Amino acid sequence: MSTTNPLLILIFSGKRKSGKDYVTDLIQKRLGAEVCCILRLSGPLKEQYAKEHGLDYSELLGAGKYKEHYRADMIQWGERKREQDPGFFCRLAIREARQPVWIISDARRMSDLQWFWREFPQHCRCVRVEASVRTRLQRGWTFTPGIDDAESECGLDQGVQFDWIINNDGDDNVLNEQLRGLLALAKEKSGDNMDQRTVTVNG
Numbered sequence: 001m002s003t004t005n006p007l008l009i010l011i012f013s014g015k016r017k018s019g020k021d022y023v024t025d026l027i028q029k030r031l032g033a034e035v036c037c038i039l040r041l042s043g044p045l046k047e048q049y050a051k052e053h054g055l056d057y058s059e060l061l062g063a064g065k066y067k068e069h070y071r072a073d074m075i076q077w078g079e080r081k082r083e084q085d086p087g088f089f090c091r092l093a094i095r096e097a098r099q100p101v102w103i104i105s106d107a108r109r110m111s112d113l114q115w116f117w118r119e120f121p122q123h124c125r126c127v128r129v130e131a132s133v134r135t136r137l138q139r140g141w142t143f144t145p146g147i148d149d150a151e152s153e154c155g156l157d158q159g160v161q162f163d164w165i166i167n168n169d170g171d172d173n174v175l176n177e178q179l180r181g182l183l184a185l186a187k188e189k190s191g192d193n194m195d196q197r198t199v200t201v202n203g
């Protein structure tokens, strides 16, 4: 499989409603869509799951009850797929990425991190988005047994050396201040030599 070689891969994880989408959207706005793309591992997962089960993919992408109705089964289905092929969703997620900076907005499992580190050892950085339970509750989160205490939500709670931990409880000023280092690195990398950015992904 041929793809375009990234210069930086920012791999984001965090609990539900910690603000991963909010923070990654903000970073993409700062860098511009030609420089930075947002890739979701859950995108191809939902697409394949919908195909195999005769479901509505666009409804699964939404934030409504439809996705929640299928979430537990989707998690289990995705885990079975990953057991057979740990890179399955990672490869699908990056297939159309052309920008120099990639944001993976929803890493959940060690196998996802390991796949990226193995394929792109020079380019990966891990970022954790954190928000308090109180903030997450205000954003509409409710604890769901079988989901919030399972690997899908807790798989990266331990054992990862994060390059940045972003606290997302405050206002945009607090957030912007914490993103300075990360944005500076992305600008530095994407300003680097952008030649020879074609690579073959095997795993």
Ligand SMILES: Nc1ncnc2c1ncn2[C@@H]1O[C@H](COP(=O)(O)OP(=O)(O)O)[C@@H](O)[C@H]1O
Residues within 6 Å of the ligand: 014, 015, 016, 017, 018, 019, 020, 021, 022, 023, 139, 168, 170, 171, 172, 175
């Ligand atoms: N710093 C913030 N300021 C204002 N609203 C935020 C902030 N972070 C997240 N939100 C809001 O909280 C909700 C959950 O955030 P989201 O990014 O979807 O979380 P996650 O992707 O981690 O589940 C969204 O409605 C989002 O707009």
Ligand SMILES: C[C@@](O)(CCOP(=O)(O)OP(=O)(O)O)CC(=O)O
Residues within 6 Å of the ligand: 016, 017, 041, 042, 045, 061, 071, 074, 075, 078, 106, 108, 152
């Ligand atoms: C089956 C999932 O991929 C569903 C993920 O759906 P979203 O990516 O929409 O996640 P939330 O922000 O938590 O609502 C989870 C997994 O185990 O891979």
